[in-house]
Amino acid sequence: MLTCALTGETYALTDRRWKSEAGGLLDLVFDQPFDPEEVKTRAANLWRYREALPLDPGGPVVACGETITPLVELDIAGRKVPVKLDYLFPTGSYKDRGAAILMSHARHLGIKRVVQDSSGNAGCAIAAYAARAGIACDIYVPADTSPAKLLQIERYGATLHRVPGSRADTAKAAQAAAAHHYYASHVWQPLFFHGTKTFAYELAEQLDWQLPDTVVLPAGNGTSLLGAYRGFREMKSWGITQHVPRLVGIQAARCAPLLRAWQSGDPIRVHPAQPTLAEGIAIDRPMRGEQMLEAVRQTGGAFLAVEEALIIEMLNLLNHQGQYIEPTSAAVLAGLRRYLDELAAPDEQVLSVLTGHGLKSTGKLMKLAKGGE
Ligand SMILES: *Cc1c(COP(=O)(O)O)cnc(C)c1O
Numbered sequence: 001m002l003t004c005a006l007t008g009e010t011y012a013l014t015d016r017r018w019k020s021e022a023g024g025l026l027d028l029v030f031d032q033p034f035d036p037e038e039v040k041t042r043a044a045n046l047w048r049y050r051e052a053l054p055l056d057p058g059g060p061v062v063a064c065g066e067t068i069t070p071l072v073e074l075d076i077a078g079r080k081v082p083v084k085l086d087y088l089f090p091t092g093s094y095k096d097r098g099a100a101i102l103m104s105h106a107r108h109l110g111i112k113r114v115v116q117d118s119s120g121n122a123g124c125a126i127a128a129y130a131a132r133a134g135i136a137c138d139i140y141v142p143a144d145t146s147p148a149k150l151l152q153i154e155r156y157g158a159t160l161h162r163v164p165g166s167r168a169d170t171a172k173a174a175q176a177a178a179a180h181h182y183y184a185s186h187v188w189q190p191l192f193f194h195g196t197k198t199f200a201y202e203l204a205e206q207l208d209w210q211l212p213d214t215v216v217l218p219a220g221n222g223t224s225l226l227g228a229y230r231g232f233r234e235m236k237s238w239g240i241t242q243h244v245p246r247l248v249g250i251q252a253a254r255c256a257p258l259l260r261a262w263q264s265g266d267p268i269r270v271h272p273a274q275p276t277l278a279e280g281i282a283i284d285r286p287m288r289g290e291q292m293l294e295a296v297r298q299t300g301g302a303f304l305a306v307e308e309a310l311i312i313e314m315l316n317l318l319n320h321q322g323q324y325i326e327p328t329s330a331a332v333l334a335g336l337r338r339y340l341d342e343l344a345a346p347d348e349q350v351l352s353v354l355t356g357h358g359l360k361s362t363g364k365l366m367k368l369a370k371g372g373e
Pocket residue numbers: 093095121122218219220221222223224225280281326328329355356357
């Protein structure tokens with residue numbers, strides 16, 4: 001059942017809407033456990049948790065070859081920190097978790113065409129899974145999106161619409177098209193978050209259901225943070241795990257509306273974002289920002305922001321440990337580093353994630369190599 005966050009009004013899950021009558025965000029109430037003993041016997045991918053996914057049990061599964069992503073120990077600030085390699089998905093980012101579930105649902109509904117707006121990786125993921133599902137796809141992007149991501153979206157066969165102006169102008173253009181077609185938004189469609197929650201399931205299973213104290217995650221639109229929060233809470237309520245880890249959300253200092261709201265206690269305000277290497281989390285108007293603040297508050301976590309110099313330092317450090325990732329992912333581990341230096345207890349178990357592949361940011365990485373930004 002879809003529920004309006006403003007009015008509590010409800011709609012059937014088969015309703016094709018993306019917002020409520022009142023214009024509010026929709027959340028999806030669905031709470032079915034998986035059996036930890038049963039999932040062990042299944043193939044190593046997110047579909048092993050299928051009982052906990054809000055999909056029709058007999059319905060189509062749109063898969064592009066997802067795997068359980070590895071958990072490796074990296075050397076950060078003199079500690080060994082387990083990091084989950086979520087950039088190793090078919091399209092090169094963890095957005096595939098959400099796209100796989102959302103496109104399976106779209107396929108089940110018999111949808112012929114979807115529209116979406118993205119500044120990059122979410123567009124790639126929706127385009128790929130739409131292609132796999134045989135669904136036509138229009139992706140709206142800001143005119144200045146990374147060329148490698150635009151190419152990737154087009155290679156999947158999606159129609160690309162470059163929109164001049166701000167990220168908000170791009171969203172407006174996509175939402176106008178969504179009057180006629182299904183809006184496969186990673187921000188508005190609550191199904192997407194029931195895909196990204198599988199990060200928490202996999203992590204818990206990889207750790208034999210013993211979760212760490214703290215998980216450090218990106219904080220852009222919250223697809224990763226809110227998904228993880230949902231997954232952690234579900235497993236605790238089912239008695240599969242003992243606690244919900246503290247969630248620490250990382251922003252770029254050049255675009256940090258959530259950190260500002262967190263520190264001041266004021267509502268989230270839109271500031272003109274300055275360009276940052278961490279393009280994947282440079283969201284100046286996070287639609288689910290209030291939900292993100294609440295999730296972090298509920299877990300006793302924090303928000304931190306990182307400067308460009310530290311992002312570059314961490315990018316070098318991670319590349320030199322064999323991880324070729326995009327600068328946005330380096331920003332998250334830069335935040336992890338700050339957390340370890342400033343807030344973590346000596347024996348606190350802290351864990352993080354790498355979200356996007358470096359091959360997507362070749363242009364930016366080449367500029368960096370030449371000494372520019
Ligand atoms: C989308 C994205 C993020 C974070 O965005 P959220 O919606 O806050 O999870 C982080 N890194 C990469 C590479 C991304 O594509």
